[in-house]
Every structure is written in C-alpha cells, then in structure tokens.
Amino acid sequence: MAGLVAEGVSLTYAGVGRDTVALDRLDLSVAEGEPVAVIGPSGCGKSTLLLLASGMLHPDAGSLRVGGEPVTGPRLATALILQDFGLLPWKTVFHNAALGLEVRHVPRAERLERVMTSLTRVGLAEFVDAYPGELSGGMRQRLAVARALALNADLLLMDEPLSALDALTREDLQDLLLELWRQRRHTCVLVTHSIEEAVFLGRRVLVLSPRPGRVAAVVDNPRMGEPGYRATQEFYERCVELRRLLAEEGALGALVGHETGRVDAGESA
Ligand SMILES: Nc1ncnc2c1ncn2[C@@H]1O[C@H](COP(=O)(O)OP(=O)(O)OP(=O)(O)O)[C@@H](O)[C@H]1O
Ligand SMILES: [Mg+2]
Incomplete structure (x- = not known):
C-alpha cells in the first residue's frame, strides 16, 4: 500500500532578506501502483515536492500520506533518486548500490544478494569494484536505479533521473524503467522536463504551474506502457496536448535550457 x-x-x-514560496497549497493524489509523471517550469517546486514526499523535508502547512500513513520522516520502502544521482565518488559501485540497505541496517548476507540482483538487473554486475568516476553517465544513472531497486521500494520518487544522458541512452533507460515498473508495479513519481519522457512513463502526467507550483492540468494517458507506444499516433497526440498545456501555463519558455519535447511534425495544435 x-x-x-x-x-x-x-x-x-x-x-537572507528573501523568502521563496516554493509550494502553495498543493494537492495531488497518486494511486497505489500508479506511475505518474510531473512536468513544469524550472523552479516551480518539483524537487521540493519529492523531498517532501520522501520525508526529507517537512511542509509548513498541509499534510502528506503514503499508504495512508502520515509522512513524518524517511520511510523504509520509499526510494528517492536525486537530480544529481547522489552517488558517493569514494565508494565502489557495490557499496553505492548497497547504501540504502546499509543505512537501513539490512543484514550483510541479504544485502549482498539484493545488491547483486539489482546490479545484474541493470547490467552492472561486472563493475561491482569500479568507482563512479570510472563509469559513463548512463552507467552512473543505472547505478542510481540499482540502488533504488535494491530497496524493493513500493514508492519510487525520481527527480529528472535521465536528463544528463544522450538521446539513445536515455531511451534505453526509459525502457528499463518501464520494464521495472511492469514487473514490480510500484507507485512511481517521475519529475522530468521532457514531454516525450512524461508521456512514455506517466499513466497520468501532472502539469505544474510556475512557482509556487500547483497542479494546473492533468493529462490522462491510458495507453502508457503498451508495446510500441512511442511509435503510435496516440503517443504523438498526447505529446502535442501536453505541449499545448505547458504553453498555456506559460511554462514552455521557462523550460529554458531543458528539452521541451518539440515534436518534429510541427505545430498542429
Ligand atoms: N534550499 C533552498 N533554499 C532556498 N531556496 C530554495 C532551496 N531549494 C529550492 N529553493 C527555491 O525554491 C524554488 C523551488 O525549487 P525546486 O528545486 O523545488 O524547483 P524545481 O521545480 O525542482 O526546479 P528545476 O526544474 O530547476 O529542478 C526555487 O525558486 C528555488 O530557488
Ligand atoms: Mg528540481
């Protein structure tokens, strides 16, 4: 749950001399096992939202619940993948992947098994003794995913996990994230600046307004996860719809420096 x-x-x-209202009376609801993507302009409070959901920050007002329980601090089965991956450069791939289990005091033998299973799953089993600095960007990203997987998390919070990657590696990892969700059916909140990524990985896509962020629109995306979805007309139409909603929010200009998911076939909406 x-x-x-x-x-x-x-x-x-x-x-100092200035307060920043990051979120103001935000409401949202993600069903158990539902993958949701969150998209919105830079600085609108997306990372803040994930930190609150993970229990690392506490709201000034309002409440958050996971599985019906109030979030009062970090939770064992919540995994958070940070914008910069949160890898420790002085620890090996194995120990980086084991970090979440170490801080949760999972016994050594179980740790070994879960970490090796996760690293194998993301194709990093051969690199257990390497350091993050010896890995490519895509491999570092897979390591961050492996760490979250090792937790057997039922809530996976991801803050732009793929934004630093080239297009092909990115699609490859989007496929991996989709496959993992299909197998495990965890609840998933993915923050992204990419329209196509949001439509590929979000059963619903929440559009946030500029700061302070609120849910300004919701795009329903029922065919998400179907084989070959990326190549369908429906996928394209959802991207166009999302692009239009972001433009209405005045958010497209504010996605500056990020991919805006412009679809080549032109502005049909
Ligand atoms: N630790 C902090 N101290 C002060 N202000 C902060 C802090 N973290 C975030 N902010 C401010 O709160 C607002 C929301 O920040 P947040 O990081 O949640 O935005 P974001 O939507 O994740 O942006 P981006 O898309 O650029 O990652 C921003 O205006 C930011 O400057
Ligand atoms: Mg952010």
Whole structure:
C-alpha cells in the first residue's frame, strides 16, 4: 500500500532578506501502483515536492500520506533518486548500490544478494569494484536505479533521473524503467522536463504551474506502457496536448535550457 496523497501542502524557504514560496497549497493524489509523471517550469517546486514526499523535508502547512500513513520522516520502502544521482565518488559501485540497505541496517548476507540482483538487473554486475568516476553517465544513472531497486521500494520518487544522458541512452533507460515498473508495479513519481519522457512513463502526467507550483492540468494517458507506444499516433497526440498545456501555463519558455519535447511534425495544435 503506497499511494501518495498531498493535501494543501505549502513550503517556503527562508533566505537572507528573501523568502521563496516554493509550494502553495498543493494537492495531488497518486494511486497505489500508479506511475505518474510531473512536468513544469524550472523552479516551480518539483524537487521540493519529492523531498517532501520522501520525508526529507517537512511542509509548513498541509499534510502528506503514503499508504495512508502520515509522512513524518524517511520511510523504509520509499526510494528517492536525486537530480544529481547522489552517488558517493569514494565508494565502489557495490557499496553505492548497497547504501540504502546499509543505512537501513539490512543484514550483510541479504544485502549482498539484493545488491547483486539489482546490479545484474541493470547490467552492472561486472563493475561491482569500479568507482563512479570510472563509469559513463548512463552507467552512473543505472547505478542510481540499482540502488533504488535494491530497496524493493513500493514508492519510487525520481527527480529528472535521465536528463544528463544522450538521446539513445536515455531511451534505453526509459525502457528499463518501464520494464521495472511492469514487473514490480510500484507507485512511481517521475519529475522530468521532457514531454516525450512524461508521456512514455506517466499513466497520468501532472502539469505544474510556475512557482509556487500547483497542479494546473492533468493529462490522462491510458495507453502508457503498451508495446510500441512511442511509435503510435496516440503517443504523438498526447505529446502535442501536453505541449499545448505547458504553453498555456506559460511554462514552455521557462523550460529554458531543458528539452521541451518539440515534436518534429510541427505545430498542429
Ligand atoms: N534550499 C533552498 N533554499 C532556498 N531556496 C530554495 C532551496 N531549494 C529550492 N529553493 C527555491 O525554491 C524554488 C523551488 O525549487 P525546486 O528545486 O523545488 O524547483 P524545481 O521545480 O525542482 O526546479 P528545476 O526544474 O530547476 O529542478 C526555487 O525558486 C528555488 O530557488
Ligand atoms: Mg528540481
């Protein structure tokens, strides 16, 4: 049971001489086992939302629940993949993948088995003794996914996990994330700046408004996960719809520096 519900969530960062309202009375609900993508302009509070859902930050107002339980701090079965992967350069691939289990005091033998299973799953079994600095960007990303997998998480929170990758590696890892979700059916919240990635990996796509972020629109995407979906007319139409909604939010300009998911066939909407 790991659906995620946020009700009236607000968070303001106190700064020197200036406070920043990151989120203001945000509501959202992700069903158990549902993969949801979140897209919105830079600075609208997406990372803040994930930190709140993971229990690493606490809201000033409102509440968050996972599986019906209030989020009061980090939870054993919630995995968070951070924007910069959160890998420790001085630890080997094995120990980076084991980190979540180590801090949760999982016994050594079980740790070994779960970490090796996860690393094998993402194709890194041969690299257990390597250090992150010896890996390519795609491999580092797979390592971050392996760490989350080793936790057997029922809630997977991902903050732009694939944004640093070239297009082909990125599609490859999108396929991996989809396959893992198909097998495990965890609840999933993926923050992304890519329209196509959101439509590929989100059963629903939540569009956030500029800061302070609120859910401005929701795109239903019922065929997400079907084989060959990327090549269908339906996929293309969902991308166009999402692009239009982002434009309405004035968010396209604010996706500056990020891929905006412009679809080659031109502006049909
Ligand atoms: N630790 C912090 N201290 C002060 N302000 C912060 C802090 N973290 C974030 N902010 C501010 O809160 C707002 C929301 O930040 P957040 O990182 O959640 O945005 P985001 O939607 O994830 O942006 P991006 O798409 O660029 O990653 C921004 O205006 C940011 O400057
Ligand atoms: Mg962010």
